[in-house]
Amino acid sequence: MTALSHNVMVAVIGAGAMGAGIAQVAAQAGHRVQLYDSRPGAAAQAIAAIDQHLGKRVANGKLAASARAECLARLRPAAQLDELADAGLVIEAIVEKLEVKRELLGQLESLCRSDCILASNTSSISITQLAAGLAHPQRLVGMHFFNPAPVMALVEVVSGLATASQIAECIKDTALAWGKQPVLARSTPGFIVNRVARPFYAESLRLLQEQVSDCASLDALLREAGGFAMGAFELTDLIGHDVNYAVTCSVFDAYYQDRRFTPSLVQKALVDAGYLGRKSGRGFYDYHQHALRPQPLSLESQAVPDTLFVEGEPGLLAPLLERLASAGLVLSHRPGNGLLRIGQATLALSDGRLASQRARDEGLSNLVLLDLALDYASARRLGISWAADTSPAAIDQVVALLNAAGIALTALRDSPALCVLRTVVCLANEGADALLHGVASAADIDLAMCAGVNYPCGPLAWADALGIGYTVQVLSNLQAAYGEERYRPSLHLRRLLAEGACFHE
Template identity: 70%
Template sequence: MSALDRSAIVAVIGAGAMGAGIAQVAARAGHPVVLHDNRQGAARAAIAGIDTQLAKRVAAGKLDAAAHQACLANLSAANGLQDLAGASLVIEAIVENLAVKRALFAELECLCRADCILASNTSSLSITTLAAELQHPERLLGLHFFNPAPVMALVEVISGLASDPALARTLHATAKAWGKKPVLARSTPGFIVNRVARPFYAESLRLLQEGAADCATLDALLREAGGFRMGAFELTDLIGHDVNYAVTCSVFDAYYHDMRFQPSLIQKELVDAGHLGRKSGRGFYDYREGAQRPAVQTLNSDALIDCAVVEGDLGVLAPLLERLGASCIDLTVRAGNGLLRVGEAVLALSDGRLASQRAREDGLANLILLDLALDYRSATRLGISWAQGTAQAAIDQAVAVLARAGISASALSDTPGLCVLRTVAMLANEAADAQLQGVASAADIDLAMCAGVNYPLGPLAWAHAIGTGSVVTVLQHLQAAYGEERYRPSLQLRRSLTANTLLAPETSHE
């Protein structure tokens, strides 16, 4: 299916930050765009704001002056809703209220041409419900941009129960022609991103509540080991806790209180206190003038290490050996069960068990567990935990050998799955469940998480790299440790243990 012709009129309703951003995207792509807002002068003010933003980009050498003027020439403010009658596509970006949106679409259905596509930029409301009272519900789809629309690449094209698949393909092709990375999804709570991303916040919040480590340290581990641009506490402070908490509650309620989506009491307390993050000056961090950022907790050691013993295949941890070898650590390789012995210390990648439990079950003294890293060749920090009774000398030796490789070590309490590993396992689990339930293809889910929230790797691709069996094992150990259904492995992950069904790039719509 081809994209809308550049001559097709695109109407945008709502001249707030999101609506203005969408209007700018369509105008930059060459469409005549009509911007409407029921607030007097709001549409013209939004166009003036777009002019100012683009002028700054021209001054900075990031945009050609001709492109600036062409974009402005494509933008006009509607005098009333009737000015949208000739549009081929109307995108609604107004208040997130079901009754208000329904009333608007009922009016648009009568006003606009029969072949006009109606689209909602809703981030949480059901497209099926929005369209249910229309005479032609097949005309309505979701076209969910991410804020700021001119910058963020992802667009979720959402089909409700009655949506015309041909129109979904048209919107997908149109968004792609606009320079975006569109994905197709079914209208379910949270669509792709707002559903699959819940564990990213939830696991850090839980670790904080359990006293595993402080905010700054957990954020640093997600950045410096996990490769995420921001940690969960930095990101929720940026989003705003009122917004992030409301989305979590919405998804939790929509899934009939499935404990995978349980909101955090710690975050609720911040919302109740008005500590909403950057916009209020306080959240998990203090942004008021003169406030200092808390230090990341880093272990130090004076131990001297010049050799280590590698026992068996270390799996995804193996690239660490390259760094140790490059740091003049003499490595002896022998058969074993995937362990690295350094002096008195026994190092191993976490498998989701408590360190003390694993030490007891596997008969390992001085066991120290290492967290997952996106790439052990470049990670600058790793989380570690150790079994009860581990000698201080062994801890010092583990810290020292990591330091030789240029890796800082941060301690977590003896907690199952540590930080990055449990977060990635739960992201993969939720992504797999979304795939299982037909929300979107595996490839589109991974694309959505990379393009929409800047994940360094799609959750399903990450599970494939780690090994699906390893991810299932981690989840099973988490479930056993907590005794909660929250950590139950998805049927899709279990299926992929016996058939290569987890990733299916050929289903991508890119």
């Protein structure tokens, strides 16, 4: 089965922001679309809002006036549910309540023709559960768009236990024809994105709770070192803490309280206080008029950096050394095990251990640890931490060195795997478990995280770039430091390590 023909009428149920967005996408792709909502007049109002939005795009030169007119001509509000009887695809985008959706899907199964595909835009409810009450459950598939649907590229095509494979493939091909980037997923809690993304929020929330640093500094590290579009605190403020916390709780409960998905007490306090983020005017940040946005904390030095001695192969830090050399700093190479030394300081990339523990384990004095960066050649900021006995003079030499190359430094309280490194390996770990459990392919997991939540790199591809051995080492050290199953390396990672393989050959 291939993509649905343009002759097939598409019906969308639910005229909220998501439903209206899906209707716009289908109409712009060339389908006749009927939009239905149980609230009188809501569908017509949604189409009027689509017209207004398209009008702005025409005025900005981003859309031809003829394309706007053609799209609107294909959109029609439906006053009654039975007006959808001739649709070849019905997408429900109503309230996220299992029984309400099941009742609607039962009505649609009786109303629509036998070859009509029923799709749910649910972000959290099991497609298997939704289909369980249907006479023909093979007709139901998940078609999870991301908000705003006309802008966001990703569509998760989700198969329940009974979903016919040809139905899922048809919807995948249809989403592709609509200009989207579809991925196939099995119906498990959180599907791909809402499952794999949990550590992005959870690790920053934990670092904040442990007073490793402040919100602005941790967000800045994820943006300016990690390459993420937003940090965890500004992103959850944008999503809404009631929504983000509810998703975390839902995934946590669905996985029988697996510690990997433990909700944050810090976020619960915000929800309890009504500090829901941008929509309430306050979350981790204050959004009221004239409120001052806190700035990340940065270390500065006026010292002249000494010669940097590079002992052995620098590994992942090689681009950083090239940057330092290009900035005119003096580097000297000599045999060793990959450590960097400047003045009194020993400088190394974190391996997941506490700086004080690593200094003790390896007999290193004045140890300063560097956090991960997506690209050390262009990172604007790096996180550092140091062992308890590291002298202020040694820290100052490291700050002077990196400042001289145009890199801002954020001091983090000694914590396992710092900030960006911890976040990235935990994302890779969750992606590896999703792959292990057959939720999706490695390619689709990475595509979902890039197209659905705008990650700078797929977490599995990032683990390949870091090296599977290093990724497992960092996770193992995190697990040892906390003594928690939350950081246990996925069996799939361990299997790849044993085989000398990677996620993407």
